[in-house]
Amino acid sequence: MSDLISKRSSFRILMFPWFAVGHLTPFLHLSNKLAEKGCTISFLLPNKAIKLLQHFNLYPxxxxxxxxxxPHVEGLPLGTETASDIPIHLTHFLCVAMDRTRDQVEKIIRDQKPDFVMYDMAYWIPEVARPLGIKTIKYSVVSAAAIAIVLVPARNVVEGKAITAAELSVPPTGYPSTSVVLRGHEVRSLLFVSQPYGEGTTFYERACTGMKGCDAIAIRSCYEMEEKLCDYIGRQYGKPVFLTGPVLPESARTPLEDRWAQWLNRFEAGSVVFCSFGSQLILEKEQLQELVLGFESTGLPFLVVLKPPVGSSTIEEALPEGFEERVKGRGVVWGGWVQQLEILDHPSIGCFVNTCGFGSMWESLMSDCQIVLVPHLGDQILNTRLMAEELKVAVEVERDEKGWFTKENLSNAIKCVMDKDSEVGSMIKKNHTEWRKLLRSEGFMSSYFDKFFQNMQELVDHK
Structure with a gap:
């Protein structure tokens, strides 16, 4: 291996992630690790996103x-550049806009002639790079579980035919898990895979074409968690599957804002419940009110970070009558951005309530908090199954057939994990501690990345 490293110790890499913070950020974390190896990276992204990500660029x-x-696309609000600018149902139009950047991206690739292009949603990248002799890696920032149950050829989605809930509820041929599955109403959250996602393509076709065309599939995961699912994806596509490991900053990089540091410092260690639902999810007003009333009824201090609900310009105007007065001093509902990693690092935080998007899933595991999960979208549900049923490190809030939950169910889940005498809480804390020790153990993340870099070297040397 030493000869190989000396022969190709660095690469020129072009990164072109999907225009969503949950994709841009892990691509940049990966870029930082590659920069540590001496690689030179051109990171393609919308202007608006540059300001959001500058502080994550550790190797400028x-x-x-x-x-x-x-480009502006009819159907998108003027000025839209990222998924955070729009509700989820407009994502199709943002895909159209991203595809219409192809001429710009192709010119950059031709001018720079990198060794690799790494992408996710831009399924046409291999068509551009292959004639130039450039290797391509489809980098998935969602779990192997989410790919394996839906985005594989064995799913047999017929071109031009919308997949039904009944079809989606059946695992594809050879699917290796009995617990990371969809149940009942949950399949509806994944019906979008056969809907238009760009001009002339569906989400399923976009994802599968991107994986069929690449030279290798990379997944932000580790074998300890998803070995069978990763192997299944490799067999389905006949491609090498490279695992990067979690690729997360090992600790908070910047001090926590005084506003939140001072507020959290008032509470005992491990007593505060922190909730964050990410940059895209927008709740109905009734859902938001049920959620915050659930936090109120726990009797615990809490910090809840949400976007204003549908029809409201601020989070404050949507809160239940009298709520702010009743929780004054122990509860805050915030509608803006916060430093999630830094808040999770604060000793007062004892529980993290989240939707189990893949980024939050890793951040949950790396934290010292109890974990309560409220998934909304398909991949979040599958991530939740992995966490709650396979790894047994979290509790999922019970929901009704419509997919929502009551304030009582939310409150009960939080109190279950926060009660020192709870058997369930003790079990998930013990399991979580073991996983956290593994993920934070010396050499764990670096060994995954070293192997990933070696895989890249072997790929570029294989003509």
Whole structure:
């Protein structure tokens, strides 16, 4: 291996992630690790996103942000550049806009002639790179579980035919898990896979074409958690599957804002419940009110971070009558951005309530908090099954057939994990502690990345 490393110790890499913070951020974390190896990276992203990500660029001498002009598409609000700018149901139009950047991206690739292009949603990248002799890696920032149950050829989605809930509720041929599955109403959250996602393509076709065309599939996961699912994906696509490991900053990089540090410092260690539902999820007003009333009824201090609900311009105007007065001093509902990693690092935080998006899933595991999960979208549900049923490190809030939950169910789940005498709480804390020790153990993450880098070297040397 030493000869190989000396022969190709660094690469020129072009990154082109999907225009959503949950994709841009892990691509940049991966870029930082590659920059540590001496690689030079051109990171293509919308202008608006550059401001959001600048503080995550730890190697500006190696990582250059290259702005991509996002064209206006009918159906999108003027000025839309990222998924955070729009509700989820408009994502199709943002896909159209991303695909229309192809000429810009192709020119950059031809001018720079990188060794690799790494992408996720831009399924046409291999068509551009292959004639130039450039290797391509489809980098998945969702779990292997989410890919394996839906985005595999064995799913047999017929071109031009919408997949039904009944079809989706049956695992594809050879699917290796009995617990990371969809149940009942949950299949509805994944019916979008056969809906338009860009001009002339569905989400399923976009994802599968991207994986069929690449030279290798990379997944932000580890074998300890998803070995059978990763192997299944490799067999389905006949491609090498490279695992990067979690690729997360090992600790908070910046001090917590005084506003939150001072507020959290008032409470005992491990007593505060922190809830964050990410940058895209927008609740109905009734759902938001049920959620915050659930936090109120726990009797515990809490910090809840949510976007204003449908029809409201601020979070405050949507809160239940008298709520702010009743929780004054122990509860805050915030409608803006916060430093999630830094808040999770604060000793007062004892429980993290989240939707189990893949980024939050890893951050949950790396934290010292109890974990309560409220998934909304398909991949979040599958991530939740992995956490709650396979790893047994979290509790999922019970929901009704419509997919929502009561304030009582939320409150009960939180109190279950926060009660020192709870058997369930003790069990998941013990399991979580073991996983956290593994993930934070010396050499665990670096060994995954070293192997990933070696895989890249072997791929570029294989003509």
């Amino acid at each position: 001498d190696h990582i250059t942000f290259h702005p991509v002009k996002v």
